[in-house]
Amino acid sequence: DGGITQSPKYLFRKEGQNVTLSCEQNLNHDAMYWYRQDPGQGLRLIYYSQIVNDFQKGDIAEGYSVSREKKESFPLTVTSAQKNPTAFYLCASSIGDRSNSPLHFGNGTRLTVT
Amino acid sequence: GESVGLHLPTLSVQEGDNSIINCAYSNSASDYFIWYKQESGKGPQFIIDIRSNMDKRQGQRVTVLLNKTVKHLSLQIAATQPGDSAVYFCAESRALKAAGNKLTFGGGTRVLVKP
Numbered sequence: 001d002g003g004i005t006q007s008p009k010y011l012f013r014k015e016g017q018n019v020t021l022s023c024e025q026n027l028n029h030d031a032m033y034w035y036r037q038d039p040g041q042g043l044r045l046i047y048y049s050q051i052v053n054d055f056q057k058g059d060i061a062e063g064y065s066v067s068r069e070k071k072e073s074f075p076l077t078v079t080s081a082q083k084n085p086t087a088f089y090l091c092a093s094s095i096g097d098r099s100n101s102p103l104h105f106g107n108g109t110r111l112t113v114t
Numbered sequence: 115g116e117s118v119g120l121h122l123p124t125l126s127v128q129e130g131d132n133s134i135i136n137c138a139y140s141n142s143a144s145d146y147f148i149w150y151k152q153e154s155g156k157g158p159q160f161i162i163d164i165r166s167n168m169d170k171r172q173g174q175r176v177t178v179l180l181n182k183t184v185k186h187l188s189l190q191i192a193a194t195q196p197g198d199s200a201v202y203f204c205a206e207s208r209a210l211k212a213a214g215n216k217l218t219f220g221g222g223t224r225v226l227v228k229p
Contacts, residue, residue: 004157031214042203042219043158050214058216090157100146100165100207100215105157 003027004106006091011111013085021076021109023091030095032074033103036060037088046089049074078111085113124224133191135223137204140185146207148217149178149189151200158203161189191225199227 004025013019025032031050035043045058049068063082068074074093078085088110092103127133139147145166150158162173164180164187171178177190187204201224205217 042221045216048214050210094214100209102148102160102163103217107157
């Protein structure tokens, strides 16, 4: 089955620690994205990548970092500089042509920082 | 700034009835819209999309209507079933230069189906 895999599903960290969330896709999509979702709210864009070795900041990039060394993978690091890291993190991908197309989402990682 | 929002945060509907979820957008340059369904603990699931050169599009039990004059989008679900209980998001999309597109999401509407 083609899709997007996020791991782990639940993640717990102590304040002050960096943590990396995994996202892998086998859809052969060029573009990948990270969104953050807080309880009862919509999704907000953290970072996105249109091609390998390139990525851009979204609307709430502060305290986060990403890399895109392979087409299939787009890991997100939540650093200790992120003031409010506890949230539900969603990775997505879409085909690489220049027209609008729907994003396909993984099932998320719920991060809790105490 | 530009935003996409929803009129009703919670919608209760009797099983078998039709559901209508509304969404207002403010960016008149928006040319692509998507509806997503999100069940608890899962990622959003694509339902249906519509481009701005259309005013109606139908899928299986779902219809999306677009009124560009008043910048309004709606999702109609026919014969609502218990499995339709979820949070529904509309999203405005803007194509990116190299690849992909940037979505701006509304806050979501929870649909509760009563047996």
